[in-house]
Amino acid sequence: MKMAIAGGTGTVGRHVVELARERGHDVVSLSRSEGVDLVSGRGLEQALHGMDTVIDVSGIESMSTKKNVDYFTNSTQNLLAAEKKAGVRHHIALSIVGIDHATSGLYAGKRAQEDAVRHGGVPWTLLRSTQFHEFVPLTIKVASAGPLVVVPKMFTQPIAAREVAEALIAAAESGPQGRSTDLGGPRTEELADLVRAYLAKTGQRRRILEVPFPGPMGEAMRRGDLVPAPGAAVGRQTFLEWLETRSGGSGQEK
Template sequence: MRIAVAGATGMVGRYVAEVLEAGGHDVVAMSRSGGVDVVTGDGLDKALAGADCVVDVLNAGTVDQEAATAFFTAATRNLQQAGEHAGVRRLVLLSILGVDRFAGGYLAAKAVQERVALAGPVPARVLRAAQFHEFAAQNLAWGRRGEVSHVPRMRVQPVAAEAVARALADLATGTGRQAGAVTEIAGPREEELVDMAARLAARRGDPVRVEAVEGPSDPDRDLVRGGVLLAGPGTVIAGPTFEEWLDTAS
C-alpha cells in the first residue's frame, strides 16, 4: 500500500513511518520541511497522488483553543478534499482519549477535528490515545522554573508512543480490529502525572523538585479528577507500563 503520513517528522509520525516501512508499505512522509503544508494545501495534491490511505498525526503547535481549532479544521478539510480527489480510500486520525467530553482548550479543538474528519467524503477512522509516556518529560520541561517544575495534577493511563504507532499502522492497512469509527487505546496502569515526572527526573539524576499545580478556572478539572483520561470499557490496552518504559528509555 501507498500510505501518506501527515506529521511524519513528529514523535509519533516517525514511529508510524518506521512501522509501515518495516511492513513493506510505500510511505509518503508529509511535512512542511518536505514541501507539503497541509494547512494551506501547498504540495498536498502531489503528495497524495496514488495514495491508498492517509494517517494524520499532526500537532497544532499551540494549546490555544481558537488557534488549534483553526489549524485542525483547515488541515483536516484539506486532507479530506485532496484525499477524495486523489482516490484515497481511508483517513486514519490520531486523537486523544476522552476528548469528546471536554468543554475547552486543546482537547475541545481535537474534538472539532474528529467531527470534521468523520463528516468528510473519505471514510475516516479515529484512534483516541491516552497521554504518552513521553508526556512526563514534556511537562517536566514546560513547567520548569529554576530548581522547581510545576506539573499539572492529572490522573492518566499513559501508553507508549510506539504502541500507538503500531495501532495506527494496523488501522491504516486494514489489519486492526475496529467495530466502529472510533477506537481507544491506553497503557496497562493508571498513573499520576506529577509522580511520573518525579520518577523520570530521579532516573535522570535531575535534582529538580516537582510540584503539583492545577488551574482553578479550568472548567474541565473535575473531569480530569474523575478519571476522564483513564481507560473505559472497550479500550485497547497496549504496550509497557510507565515503569517498564523508563527501564528502556533511561
C-alpha cells in the same frame, strides 16, 4: 498499500513511517520539512497522488484553544479535500481519549478534527489514545520555573508511542471502521508520580508543586475522565519500562 503519513516526522509519526515500511507498504511522509504544508495546503495534491490511505498524526505545540481548533480544522479540511481529488479510500486520524469531557486546548482541537473527519466525505477511522510516555518530559519542559515544576493534579494512563503506531497501521490494513476501540497504556498513574520518576532517572533536582488545574479541564483531569473506560484496548509497555530504555539515565532516547 500506498500510504501517506501526515506528521510523519513527529513523536508517533516517525514510528508509523518506520513500521509501515517494515510491513512492506509504500510510504510518503507529509511535513513542512518535506515540502508539504497542511494548513495552507501547499504540496498536498502532488503528495497524495496515487495514495490509498492517509494516516494523520500531525499537530502543533500550543495550549491555545483557538490555535488548536484553527489548526486541526484547516489542516483536516485541506487533507480531506486533496484526498477526494486523489481518490484516497481511507482517512485515519489519531485523536485523544477524554475529549468529550475536556473541551479546551488540544482537546478542543481534536474535537474539531473528529467532526471534520466524520463529515469529510472520505471513508474514515478514528483512533483515540491516551497521552504518550513523552507527555511527561514535555510537561516538565513547559511547566518549569527555575527549580520548581508545576504539575497539574491528573490521572493518566500513558502509552508507548510505538504501540499507538502499531494500532494505526493495523487500522490501515483493516480498512475503514469509523470510531475504533480506545487505546490506553497498561496502568493508571498520577502525573506527579511520573514526573518524580522522570526527574530522578535523569538526575534533575527540582521540586514538584502539584496544583489543581482550573475549570472543566481540571475537573476532568482529577476525576480520571482522561483515562479509557473499561473495555478499551491496553498497551504493553509501562511508563517505568519506557523510562528504562532512556540511555544512560540522561533522558535522551536511544
